Amino acid sequence: MSREQERALVLAAKANPEAFSELYNLYVDRIYNYHYRHTSNRTEAEDLTSRTFYRALRSLQSYRETGAPFQAWLYRIAHNLVVNWYRDRQNRPTVSIDVDAPPLLISGLVSPEAWVSTSETRQRLLNVIERLPEDRKTLIILKFVDTMSNAEIAEVLGRTEGAIKALYHRTLISLKRAMSEGAGDVQSKR
Amino acid sequence: MFSRSGKRYVVLQEYVPLKQQRAIARAVVTVWPRIRPSRAFVDQLSRDLATEAHRQVIAHHSKGDRTLNFLGLFSGGVLSVVGGLAIWLLVQRDQDKAGNAPLNPSQPASRATAA
Numbered sequence: 001m002s003r004e005q006e007r008a009l010v011l012a013a014k015a016n017p018e019a020f021s022e023l024y025n026l027y028v029d030r031i032y033n034y035h036y037r038h039t040s041n042r043t044e045a046e047d048l049t050s051r052t053f054y055r056a057l058r059s060l061q062s063y064r065e066t067g068a069p070f071q072a073w074l075y076r077i078a079h080n081l082v083v084n085w086y087r088d089r090q091n092r093p094t095v096s097i098d099v100d101a102p103p104l105l106i107s108g109l110v111s112p113e114a115w116v117s118t119s120e121t122r123q124r125l126l127n128v129i130e131r132l133p134e135d136r137k138t139l140i141i142l143k144f145v146d147t148m149s150n151a152e153i154a155e156v157l158g159r160t161e162g163a164i165k166a167l168y169h170r171t172l173i174s175l176k177r178a179m180s181e182g183a184g185d186v187q188s189k190r
Numbered sequence: 191m192f193s194r195s196g197k198r199y200v201v202l203q204e205y206v207p208l209k210q211q212r213a214i215a216r217a218v219v220t221v222w223p224r225i226r227p228s229r230a231f232v233d234q235l236s237r238d239l240a241t242e243a244h245r246q247v248i249a250h251h252s253k254g255d256r257t258l259n260f261l262g263l264f265s266g267g268v269l270s271v272v273g274g275l276a277i278w279l280l281v282q283r284d285q286d287k288a289g290n291a292p293l294n295p296s297q298p299a300s301r302a303t304a305a
Contacts (some may be wrong), residue, residue: 017243024239032227046231053239057246125221144215145224172206175214 003069010070013060020057027071028053030146031078037141038082038134048085052078072148072155079138079156086134128178136171143168 009026011017031052035043054079063073129140135157142148142156154164206214 018240020243021236021240024236028232028235029224029226033224036225037222042228045225046227049227049231050235050238053235054242057239057242065270075227122221125217129222134212140218140222144218146259169206172214174213175218176210179214179217185243 006070007065010060010065011065014063017057017060020060021068023056024053025075027074031074033145034075034141035082035137036079037145038137039085040130044085048078048081051081055081068152068155072152075142075148075152075156076158082134082138125179128175132171132174136165136174139164139167139171 006026009019009022013023028049032049035048035052036042039045039048048188052074059077063070070087129137132140138157139153142153148156148166150161150164154161157164159167
């Protein structure tokens, strides 16, 4: 969907809240996936998705387009809810990485599909991602899964584009190290 | 002659080549595909949001009605006060005219005052 089409939908929803359903249908899958990837729990993801859209509907009149698309604004709401969720669950159990497992990296990572073809390596990569801090996990979802630009991600996380580039770089290095060393600690200091 | 240096170099910035960046991205997407919500959840939330939107529309209209009522009452009050003031001023002016009227109707009022 182009920016113009999205803008038209937003204007329609602002004029008549009952037109919000179009925006909902457009983004519900992505917002749910975003929450699910953070919580790893369907019930939690559904709850956070509901709250995201309720909040968006109630504060739609306050939305002002300032260069960033509506999508970034919606993700910003979702992100704030996720941050609160992490805060509420500070004592959540962490997934441990098996330190005796063999190294993950195949030479040059030229064929990731082949590399993640075995259940062991798949699980290892999942564990590595699961252990990432919240902002890096968000970055991975928005960058890799939702293919958002750095500017849009900056809008979501409330940071500058330069900061996002730096965070992206650090995240890549963390992932690369963890995948190549096997038991790398990806929870590196920010 | 080649001699091994005793210096140790610190890598200031580790670089991830573009090819590896793409490989990492593809690997992440492969193990982390998009998860879709259940149809039942999507439909239920859609209905709930529609109800909420409808409630907002009604609330907006009733708010508009309340605003109109308030404006009507307020402007009516202001007009009443202004009208009252205007009548009072007119009455005062008439009374002033009556008070300044000459004793002898044939003499102008100014002369009577000067005398």
